[in-house]
Amino acid sequence: MIIQKEGGREIAHETRNTVKFKMIAKTMYGLEEVLADELRAMGAEEVECLTRAVSFVGDMTLLYRANYSCRTALAILKPFAEFEALDEQQLYDQVYKLKWEKIIDVDSTFMIDSTTSGEVFTHSYFAALKTKDAIADRFRKMFNRRPSVDTENADFKINLHIVDTHVTLLLNSSGESLHKRGYRQAVGIAPINEVLAAGMIMLTGWKCDCNFMDPMCGSGTLLIEAAMMANNIPAQYYRGGNFAFKRWKEFNLLEWKMVREQEDRKIGSLDFEYEIWGNDIDMGVLEQAEKNLQYAKLHKDVMLYNGSFENQEPPEGRTIIVTNPPYGERIKIEDLNAMYEKLGDTFKNLYGEQCEVWLITSDFEAMKHIGLHPSRKIQLYNGPLECRLLKFELYSGSKKGAATNA
Ligand SMILES: C[S@@+](CC[C@H](N)C(=O)[O-])C[C@H]1O[C@@H](n2cnc3c(N)ncnc32)[C@H](O)[C@@H]1O
DSSP: OEEEEETTEEEEEOOOOOOOEEEEEEOOTTOHHHHHHHHHHTTOEEEEEOSSEEEEEEOHHHHHHHHHHOSSOSEEEEEEEEEEOSSHHHHHHHHHHSOGGGTSOTTSEEEEEEEEESSSOOOHHHHHHHHHHHHHHHHHHHHSOOOEEOTTTOSEEEEEEEETTEEEEEEESSOSOTTOOSOOSSOOSSOOOHHHHHHHHHHHTOOSOSEEEETTOTTOHHHHHHHHHHTTOOTTTTSOSOOGGGGSTTOOHHHHHHHHHHHHTTTTTTOOOSOEEEEESOHHHHHHHHHHHHHTTOTTTEEEEESOGGGOOOOSSSEEEEEOOOOSSSSOOTTHHHHHHHHHHHHHHTSOTTEEEEEEESOHHHHHTTOSOOSEEEEEEETTEEEEEEEEEOOTTTSTTTGGGO
């Protein structure tokens, strides 16, 4: 314990753990670069993009901060053991040797999340089972009891990662996936994942320096993520402090509180003075969007309109339009090709050169019917669906009326 004097008062600080270690932030395919930028901005060192993940170095403060404020991370993992195993018995023996009692409480719950590649461990399920057995057997031998397995909501989530014979065990410091922000009170039929929504906005390069609009906003995920960015609200502000690292033996409450206070103090610091608009044809989903916005206390920051997209002009001035139209997977549209054609016409006729449109879709056939050439195509995944995020730049001449000046 360190006693520090602050304005005549004595304040106790538990000693801060400044030891640096390697961490892995998991993300979605295509968002690695934006996540790497987020981590660098937080002071992460040795940042390296992997596939669906970013590795970096930092201390416990950074682990707390990355969990609280990274918009494009799904989980922050802390590696704690690495070894070679040539078969399942060696995997069991090596896992058994680790001092699990220093990490997991005997009365808590745990689960193993495994990924394997290579020719030795061909079934990730069996590798996970062997690992679970080794941990349980060690506890039983030492304490005559063992922590229970809970595959839904375990206190300790352990990631088992095997490439050929190389085994890495990592502790998930986030617990529930970080896309569960806590603001979603109502869900539309096909809401986009919050991490994907934030990642798409970041890929557009929007710096909260102009208007933002989603003409097919559904339950409002893109709008809420945009409004959170515009207000500098940490990604997990509404999560209620639900993080797995709080159950760790090394958890430092004062350090965590300090990080949270530092991040919360930035709220509102951007002086955002532009418009955020949403539109949807379905009044029911708009009501859900409004409920979510009200929960997040962002309803005054976002205007919602009801109608078909071709009737809704964007706000005046420079506007970034980011949208997630139906792909025909979960929302059935009679003629998706015709709808995409109408979308293209709307971009040309209703949106002016002040607008830049970004649209995500997994329907590569319907995409061709937009009738405009995208200036960028970025590969992303919406769940299992391979998608493209398309960028359309609109020039004077694409808008009716201005065409004669072209
Ligand atoms: C994939 S969902 C969008 C989901 C949204 N991003 C969210 O997170 O909830 C597509 C939305 O397009 C809307 N939609 C379909 N046809 C439309 C039209 N002609 N004009 C405006 N919205 C439309 C649907 O009502 C639906 O909410």
